[in-house]
Amino acid sequence: MIRNTLRTLAFLIPACALAGAERLVLIVSPDSGVVQLTQDEARNLFLGRQKRLASGVPAQPVEQGVPAGIRERFYRELAHKELSEINAYWARLYFTGQAHPPRQVPSAEEVIRMVAADPGAIGLVAWDKADRRVRVVLALDAPGGP
């Protein structure tokens, strides 16, 4: 009986991790006037090419910087680029004074706090971190998922 339960648990844990925790979402403030975002818009916003949210508010992208795997997967999925290529891209724009890369904060909680407080902020966090203070506008597919 106990062995069976353990076996079931062992089977369930990685499945949950894949379906939930690994999924990435983009969040905005409920006051942003944005309900949905396309992948193209998300890419343009996080690469500094589009300066405003669809509602017209100046955009302030913010990323959960830790663990690094979150950004890595985000740019692979969204722009088909490795982090090194994203760094090279920003080096070109930053050292010519054209644009600044998105702000990085060390935790999901900070992303959520910043997004909740700023109608222009758009944040990248793991799916299971998003709560009622923010609105999910785009969910990226889990790696290996549907």
Added chain:
Amino acid sequence: MRPSPGLLIAMVFSLALPAQEPEGAWKLKGFGTLGLVWNSTSRAQFTRDVSQPGGATRSADARVDTRLGLQLDGTLADTLQAGLQVLGKYRYDATFTPEIAWAYLGWSPVPELQVRAGRLGVELFMNADSRDVGYSYLWVRPPVECFGLIPVTRLDGMDATGTIPLGRQATLRLKAFYGATSEKLPLAGMPPLSLAGDRIGGLVTEVQTGAWRLRLAAARFAIYTDFPGPVGALPQDLGGFAQELGDPGLAQTAAELRFSGGAVRWYSAGLSREDGPLQVQGMLNRMQSDRVVLPPSWAGYLSLGYRFGQVVPYGLWSRICSRHSQVYLGQLPEVPQAAPLLQGVDFMVDANPDTQSTTAAGLRWDFQAKAALKFQLERIQTRLPNSLWYQAQPQWNGQATVASAVLDFVF
């Protein structure tokens, strides 16, 4: 409320990491390259561009690609930014004396518009204003045939940039710039040529879609400066002979040999695609001028890279097509007193570029998050004399193999 494990982990991480940078603070960042170049011929020195008074021969040379830049950025108010960039690289006087590459105040009344005034990089063609940031591109250095002849990298003046969304996918960037140049160029055995006070102005259009970037630009460079010493006095001396010999053709030559009063026009089209592992980039440049020392040219490059994990092997082909200016000299070669003058004319003609092509293969390895190692091997064929090389000897056959290794980093 009980904290979730995720929140606990996040809290631990946020304690372990330094606090986030406060908004509006001054930020100091930098970039640099440590490079070594080796050239198969000892009869010509391989340089990155015409601003370098010496380059690689048959011993490894660290001067050509090594550089260091520091940038200080600040937000003074919601709509007001300031930037300062100091750059040290091998320059006209054979030193690495740091110079101010950027120093500007920027004003953005709306996020889509930025107006800047001060010292600014010149975006003559694709990636021209980021040519010193090795980390930002795939190769060891920008193709010499396209970038090497144009040492105008900065202006003291203004630029204005507008960014307009085109539908939901694409964006259009428009930029206009105008200002005075301040570069100095080395001339073998003479004081440097100063471009201080010449004017440059131009327009840039860039369309960016998901993966493609198309860039068109046109610029005009107005020359008010002259060559130093006897070469600078050449047009006047030649004009004297023209009058003496009663030859209007020679008077025309004298006018064409003047540097000041001249105008150079550049037209450039660049296209790049970066999506997934494949990276394709190409550019075509046209230069026109009414001066002997800068004959018209076409230049272009094509580059192809494919990423395998953190390693990107690439191929690069570049070429400049140009002809030495033909100078009408009439009866002048038969006038004995004109001999030193003819030497000067030769100098002006030889200071021209000529046709050259490079085929290169290389590798970029991003071995760390903010550092890359690059190796490049290139085969160069040139027609002499050619100002893309420093002190090329007449007996050189114009062929060379150049090997480079660089470490590019940002911090």
